[in-house]
Amino acid sequence: TQLLEQSPQFLSIQEGENLTVYCNSSSVFSSLQWYRQEPGEGPVLLVTVVTGGEVKKLKRLTFQFGDARKDSSLHITAAQPGDTGLYLCAGASGGGYALNFGKGTSLLVTP
Amino acid sequence: NAGVTQTPKFQVLKTGQSMTLQCAQDMNHNSMYWYRQDPGMGLRLIYYSASEGTTDKGEVPNGYNVSRLNKREFSLRLESAAPSQTSVYFCASSEPPGYYEQYFGPGTRLTVT
Numbered sequence: 001t002q003l004l005e006q007s008p009q010f011l012s013i014q015e016g017e018n019l020t021v022y023c024n025s026s027s028v029f030s031s032l033q034w035y036r037q038e039p040g041e042g043p044v045l046l047v048t049v050v051t052g053g054e055v056k057k058l059k060r061l062t063f064q065f066g067d068a069r070k071d072s073s074l075h076i077t078a079a080q081p082g083d084t085g086l087y088l089c090a091g092a093s094g095g096g097y098a099l100n101f102g103k104g105t106s107l108l109v110t111p
Numbered sequence: 112n113a114g115v116t117q118t119p120k121f122q123v124l125k126t127g128q129s130m131t132l133q134c135a136q137d138m139n140h141n142s143m144y145w146y147r148q149d150p151g152m153g154l155r156l157i158y159y160s161a162s163e164g165t166t167d168k169g170e171v172p173n174g175y176n177v178s179r180l181n182k183r184e185f186s187l188r189l190e191s192a193a194p195s196q197t198s199v200y201f202c203a204s205s206e207p208p209g210y211y212e213q214y215f216g217p218g219t220r221l222t223v224t
Contacts, residue, residue, distance in 0.1 A: 031211065033211075033212060040217075040218075041217055041218070042115070042201050042203070042215030042216050042217050042218050043154070043201075043213075043215050044215070045212050045213070045214070048212055088153070088154065090154075090213075092211040097142050097159055097161045097205075097207060097211065098144070098156050098159055098169060099156075099211055099213060101146075101153045101154040101155075102153060103151065103152065103153035104153055
């Protein structure tokens with residue numbers, strides 16, 4: 001199993017602050033995905049990054065895939081209470097069907 | 112278009128009882144997956160089915176069996192439930208080839224006493 005380490009594990013911030021969440025591994029992935037999970041629900045895909053160095057933006061969320069395709073980051077600008085949830089990164093390696101999930105970063109944004 | 116549906120949403124079992132968790136998807140995906148999610152452990156793959164007629168073990172298959180009934184349906188069976196199987200179970204589906212994006216159901220919260 002290729003491990004994905006997420007940091008921080010927990011993050012509590014106030015509305016309007018910026019934050020960055022990290023996803024690191026010693027393994028190379030063919031693609032990496034970010035999911036958000038709200039309490040009582042299943043994870044929902046936010047973005048997939050494929051190319052080393054790739055940057056994708058989704059409104060106030062910016063995702064980056066490391067040049068070596070071993071790590072990724074998620075940056076949220078001006079966080080809102082609606083951003084509260086568990087953020088999971090997941091890596092895919094070529095030739096397999098299974099994803100390796102990190103343990104997640106639990107984000108709480110208070111008004 | 113319901114996506115991925117799971118039944119039941121909640122279940123309480125006594126040690127030794129058996130049950131089957133049901134999952135269905137209407138996206139015509141070939142691949143389906145069963146995960147369990149425990150506090151501090153993230154999502155761990157139990158079994159997956161790359162295509163209709165095939166199933167493979169994931170990271171934590173012990174104590175579980177699966178059946179890919181048809182392209183739409185993938186069930187997870189606990190033959191003799193144990194307290195260690197208390198968890199939230201998620202079913203997911205995806206369409207390879209591609210980038211393995213997975214679409215998840217709402218989960219089944221199982222408690223074994």
